[in-house]
Amino acid sequence: xxxxxxxxxxxxxxxxxxxxxxxxxxxxxxxxxxxxxxxxxxxxxxxxxxxxxxxxxxxxxxxxxxxxxxxxxxxxxxxxxxxxxxxxxxxxxxxxxxxxxxxxxxxxxxxxxxxxxxxxxxxxxxxxxxxxxxxxxxxxxxxxxxxxxxxxxxxxxxxxxxxxxxxxxxxxxxxxxxxxxxxxxxxxxxxxxx
Numbered sequence: 755x756x757x758x759x760x761x762x763x764x765x766x767x768x769x770x771x772x773x774x775x776x777x778x779x780x781x782x783x784x785x786x787x788x789x790x791x792x793x794x795x796x797x798x799x800x801x802x803x804x805x806x807x808x809x810x811x812x813x814x815x816x817x818x819x820x821x822x823x824x825x826x827x828x829x830x831x832x833x834x835x836x837x838x839x840x841x842x843x844x845x846x847x848x849x850x851x852x853x854x855x856x857x858x859x860x861x862x863x864x865x866x867x868x869x870x871x872x873x874x875x876x877x878x879x880x881x882x883x884x885x886x887x888x889x890x891x892x893x894x895x896x897x898x899x900x901x902x903x904x905x906x907x908x909x910x911x912x913x914x915x916x917x918x919x920x921x922x923x924x925x926x927x928x929x930x931x932x933x934x935x936x937x938x939x940x941x942x943x944x945x946x947x948x
Contacts, residue, residue, distance in 0.1 A: 819916055823946045834881050836874050837863035849874060871932040887940040892947030899948035915948035
């Protein structure tokens, strides 16, 4: 994100699509020697946004994008909830005790990803692995899409990861095996952190 909003140096004259508006503003300020003209022009609504209904459409798109990309962060604690266990005595017990001699209590367990795919007891480290993959690929994805925005433009660098983030989110939600879920969750980190 921070790489996308950097201001290019004045010595650079090549115009990429991501920074073309910055160069136009620099040229106006230098040619007119009047900052007031640049400010008045900046306060006027753009022709692309001033169409009727386009502001509402833009608001809906940005809201949908926020909800989609915030879903993994908000839902993470609920997706990986450890199921409830009961000991042979019938009392609730901890995960360590239950792994040795207990069983899962299906009535009091939340139907989470950990319960569905068996990510508890001996497989509990996979919660940490999935979290590391999500955030690690997220770091790589943010750098990659910032570079793509600088080279090809912001529209491509936002629309491609948004579409693929939705696709990975749907695949992760509909996954029938742990492997499919793990790959979709990892790629979700790559695309959602763009």
